[in-house]
Amino acid sequence: MSDYARPEMLVSTEWVDQHKFDPHVVIVEVDVDTQAYEEGHVPGALGWNWQTQLCDTLRRDVISKTDLEKLFSESGISNDTTVILYGDNNNWFAAWALWQMKMYGHEDVRIMNGGRKKWLAEGRVITKDVRQPERSTYKASERDESLRSYLNQVHSAMMANDYAMVDVRSVDEFTGKILSPPGLPETCQRGGHIPGAANIPWVQACNDDGTFKSREDLEALYMGKGISPDKKIIAYCRIGERSSHTWFVLKYLLGYPTVSNYDGSWTEWGNLVGAPVEKGIPATAKKEMAS
Amino acid sequence: MNTEQYNEEFSELNGVKVRTVTYKIGNEFYCHIYNVDPGATVARASGSTVETAKEKALEKAKGRIKQTAKEN
Numbered sequence: 001m002s003d004y005a006r007p008e009m010l011v012s013t014e015w016v017d018q019h020k021f022d023p024h025v026v027i028v029e030v031d032v033d034t035q036a037y038e039e040g041h042v043p044g045a046l047g048w049n050w051q052t053q054l055c056d057t058l059r060r061d062v063i064s065k066t067d068l069e070k071l072f073s074e075s076g077i078s079n080d081t082t083v084i085l086y087g088d089n090n091n092w093f094a095a096w097a098l099w100q101m102k103m104y105g106h107e108d109v110r111i112m113n114g115g116r117k118k119w120l121a122e123g124r125v126i127t128k129d130v131r132q133p134e135r136s137t138y139k140a141s142e143r144d145e146s147l148r149s150y151l152n153q154v155h156s157a158m159m160a161n162d163y164a165m166v167d168v169r170s171v172d173e174f175t176g177k178i179l180s181p182p183g184l185p186e187t188c189q190r191g192g193h194i195p196g197a198a199n200i201p202w203v204q205a206c207n208d209d210g211t212f213k214s215r216e217d218l219e220a221l222y223m224g225k226g227i228s229p230d231k232k233i234i235a236y237c238r239i240g241e242r243s244s245h246t247w248f249v250l251k252y253l254l255g256y257p258t259v260s261n262y263d264g265s266w267t268e269w270g271n272l273v274g275a276p277v278e279k280g281i282p283a284t285a286k287k288e289m290a291s
Numbered sequence: 292m293n294t295e296q297y298n299e300e301f302s303e304l305n306g307v308k309v310r311t312v313t314y315k316i317g318n319e320f321y322c323h324i325y326n327v328d329p330g331a332t333v334a335r336a337s338g339s340t341v342e343t344a345k346e347k348a349l350e351k352a353k354g355r356i357k358q359t360a361k362e363n
Contacts, residue, residue: 033323033332040292040316088323089330120294120314127292170328182307182326183333183355203330242329 003215005255010113011084017124020044026077027084029116030093040126042119046075050093054100062100069138076133086112090210092241099244099261103148105141114210149234149262157234158196164231167193168202168246169238176279188270192279198225202242205249218254229256236262292317305356313341322348
């Protein structure tokens, strides 16, 4: 992990095993499958539900500053706490939580490399016990909006040479063959992608065991498709969770200076009246594939 | 308590590539079925044997995959 631009942003399963009862460390599991935590989890870990605790449950938005302060205080997190996030699906929603924590200025938050999958596959100790943390007082910073892109910014970026957009959904979602990932009910009115976006499915950043690929492999993956650090990068997917995974890779593992997550993503763009949509594989990408 | 008998296998369900993960925690077996691309959970189930957990999860997964929206 030492080759990454910010190696301290990742911890190994072994590190977590050694620090799971460290009083300065709070471990939190955030899963796509919100019932997975109840099956068993890292001893001492708390569980956050992305559908109810990491978003605004009334309007579509990220968690508010007030709600985040309440959640963190109830979780026993102080401003100087080391927070370790992990989850299923190679840390999809752990990355989503980290993205929001960084927007609200939490300094020391890291991801357990390999996530829940690696912990279980290694046969490490798990528990069904739910820890009752001692309440703390948490004060969040004002939201750093530079880590996020909104619809109007994405629309402007589409025409700008100094921007590059990366669509991290599957090839079938990108080309418009399907309107939602197989087996998931949510859909959109139009399939396809934002014109000019490169398609680099998020999972290509991971090894089979759920850990992140090496810096060298990641650089080859993103640079090979024009996602380079000299550009302002906008990552998007369907609802912004897969793209927060890619946002994490580009910002912290590769050290790109300007990366934002368009969390409106395809469920916004693909439902928007009059939004330009491109279908299939762009001609430039076809040429790359042929060569 | 540890996870035991962790196993992953790949197969195809109604034309969609899926990854099936099974493991045992305590006396219960769990089965999770993910679509390979993008990797999201399609179905999960538990049971007293690995076979019953898999069977229940597969049944749910088949129904959900059939409903995948495609553009007309």
